[in-house]
Amino acid sequence: MQALIRNRSSSPKPVIDALRAAAETGAYASVWSALEAALPALLRGTPVREAGAFIALAVECASRCAAKGGIPEVGTVAGRTGSSQTVEHPRLLRDVLR
DSSP: OHHHHHTTSSOHHHHHHHHHHHHHTTOHHHHHHHHHHHHHHHHSSSOOTTHHHHHHHHHHHHHHTTOOOOOHHHHHHHTSOOOSHHHHHHHHHHHHTO
16 A cells, blocks of 8 residues: 555555545454554655545544554654644644554
């Protein structure tokens, strides 16, 4: 997933929509597992376009399945200044995972 999006081989919107649809069926833990694995690559360096939407979904899924732990790239982005979705959502996710 992250390789396709980072290389711009695929638009992020259909991926986000598919993950959101899966989460809405109650598969929050499964979607969280996929996002947890993908987020480091999506956030490394310059975050990919639409990263905020992935992180917003990750916040919802992590909250609903009581996920704990940390993702270093989330912490790095959360520590940046600014108020864009790409910075605000990592802060929320960091707090949920504590």
